[in-house]
Amino acid sequence: MTKPQMKLGLFVRPCGHHIAGWRHPDAQADAGVNFPHFVDMARTAERGLFDMLFSADSHTVWTAAESAIERVHYVAWMEPYTLLSALSGFTKNIGLVCTASTTFEQPYSVARRFATLDLVSGGRAGWNVVTSGNETEALNFGDQPHAPKIERYRRAREFTEVVRALWDSWDDDAFLRDKTTGVFSDRSKMHVLDHHGEFYHVKGPLNVPRSPQGQPVIVQAGASEEGRQIAAETAEVVFTAHDSIGSARAFYADVKGRMTACGRPRENLKILPGLSVVVAPTKEEADAKFRALQDLLHPDLGVALLSRRVGFDLTKYPLDEPLPPLPENVVVSSRSEMITSWSQNAKPTLREIYTRFASSRGHFSIVGAPAQAADIMEEWFTTGACDGFNILPPFYPVGLNDFVDLLVPELQRRGLFRSAYEGRTLRENLGLPKPVSRYA
Ligand SMILES: Cc1cc2nc3c(=O)[nH]c(=O)nc-3n(C[C@H](O)[C@H](O)[C@H](O)COP(=O)(O)O)c2cc1C
Numbered sequence: 001m002t003k004p005q006m007k008l009g010l011f012v013r014p015c016g017h018h019i020a021g022w023r024h025p026d027a028q029a030d031a032g033v034n035f036p037h038f039v040d041m042a043r044t045a046e047r048g049l050f051d052m053l054f055s056a057d058s059h060t061v062w063t064a065a066e067s068a069i070e071r072v073h074y075v076a077w078m079e080p081y082t083l084l085s086a087l088s089g090f091t092k093n094i095g096l097v098c099t100a101s102t103t104f105e106q107p108y109s110v111a112r113r114f115a116t117l118d119l120v121s122g123g124r125a126g127w128n129v130v131t132s133g134n135e136t137e138a139l140n141f142g143d144q145p146h147a148p149k150i151e152r153y154r155r156a157r158e159f160t161e162v163v164r165a166l167w168d169s170w171d172d173d174a175f176l177r178d179k180t181t182g183v184f185s186d187r188s189k190m191h192v193l194d195h196h197g198e199f200y201h202v203k204g205p206l207n208v209p210r211s212p213q214g215q216p217v218i219v220q221a222g223a224s225e226e227g228r229q230i231a232a233e234t235a236e237v238v239f240t241a242h243d244s245i246g247s248a249r250a251f252y253a254d255v256k257g258r259m260t261a262c263g264r265p266r267e268n269l270k271i272l273p274g275l276s277v278v279v280a281p282t283k284e285e286a287d288a289k290f291r292a293l294q295d296l297l298h299p300d301l302g303v304a305l306l307s308r309r310v311g312f313d314l315t316k317y318p319l320d321e322p323l324p325p326l327p328e329n330v331v332v333s334s335r336s337e338m339i340t341s342w343s344q345n346a347k348p349t350l351r352e353i354y355t356r357f358a359s360s361r362g363h364f365s366i367v368g369a370p371a372q373a374a375d376i377m378e379e380w381f382t383t384g385a386c387d388g389f390n391i392l393p394p395f396y397p398v399g400l401n402d403f404v405d406l407l408v409p410e411l412q413r414r415g416l417f418r419s420a421y422e423g424r425t426l427r428e429n430l431g432l433p434k435p436v437s438r439y440a
């Protein structure tokens with residue numbers, strides 16, 4: 001039996017994940033709109049044999065961080081679907097995953113877009129299904145308030161079912177293209193959905209043939225009760241945020257247990273927690289790199305982003321005193337609970353908390369030499385905390401280059417990571433089965 005190997009996603013955030021990383025002298029500060037930069041990033045990730053690039057997205061300018069909006073580097077960026085489509089022409093193996101919202105988009109259009117990306121990229125597309133947690137997004141789609149979370153998740157379930165069914169509209173061999181007989185397609189291999197549900201009425205069929213992966217890979221990132229349940233029912237990759245191995249293990253056991261209850265094999269879903277890595281040849285050098293980043297952090301930005309995450313305005317509170325009691329955050333509960341838990345035993349100050357949050361926004365962080373970082377990743381991977389990681393470089397391009405040049409070889413030496421892509425499609429590399437059409 002071959003040793004299991006971890007899967008790696010690269011979480012693309014134009015200038016990197018440290019909220020002050022864009023200020024670093026070696027950072028590409030215009031990265032959000034610099035296409036050649038994205039090409040370099042994608043090629044470096046492919047050189048490092050990453051499974052996929054993952055681009056998050058929302059339909060708002062992060063107005064929730066209004067008190068420091070002029071300091072946020074990700075207020076404006078490029079629309080990721082167009083970006084990934086363009087990147088597919090510059091890459092050969094790496095998966096291309098981006099976000100589309102089930103709250104603001106329509107299933108027919110989303111199904112078309114991702115089936116097309118799968119065709120254009122030769123089977124490398126994935127869809128990150130989100131319900132859009134930021135209530136300011138609703139302001140850009142009419143005069144109705146943001147729907148409550150429970151309704152958004154109900155909509156997401158139906159939306160995803162419709163999209164997957166549309167992807168099965170045509171059998172793999174439906175297109176004959178027979179020049180002699182003049183018959184282009186086999187009508188018996190075309191399937192009309194005719195869906196009538198609570199939120200959507202969709203006739204079908206899709207006007208895109210079945211794509212190389214059968215269906216693009218379904219990715220999901222909700223952590224609440226409802227989010228975990230939908231992940232267990234439908235997702236094939238789950239992104240998640242944990243600040244300790246204990247909470248990652250509990251999440252992993254819970255979601256995989258729910259899969260068993262739904263009758264799905266556990267290996268058909270890969271759980272990838274976010275991981276911020278600052279790596280250098282020695283621990284001392286890595287610490288110095290990390291300190292240099294933390295020194296760039298402006299308090300207004302730190303407090304504004306923390307306020308957004310906890311759903312409570314902390315801008316008027318003193319920086320060097322403990323946090324006030326926080327109300328329950330009903331919009332995005334999981335990371336808000338994590339931040340509250342940091343205050344439970346010790347009493348860190350507001351400054352200490354935003355500083356901790358700033359480097360990786362609540363994801364686990366490693367600062368160290370390659371062997372130290374690999375030890376931690378190995379422990380998570382081999383003791384039921386994850387199937388791999390979604391890597392968050394603190395800033396580009398240096399953070400990614402360091403990961404690929406210093407840490408990937410160490411993981412490969414330990415047999416924990418591939419030394420060549422296993423297949424051509426994202427599914428093949430992730431070890432996921434090709435879905436059988438519901439009409440087969
Ligand atoms: C790694 C990661 C990536 C995410 N990407 C997006 C995104 O691109 N767009 C978005 O609206 N929400 C994104 N989210 C938020 C989740 O989709 C979800 O709304 C959030 O975790 C709250 O869900 P919950 O209330 O079920 O915990 C992401 C979350 C994580 C952990």
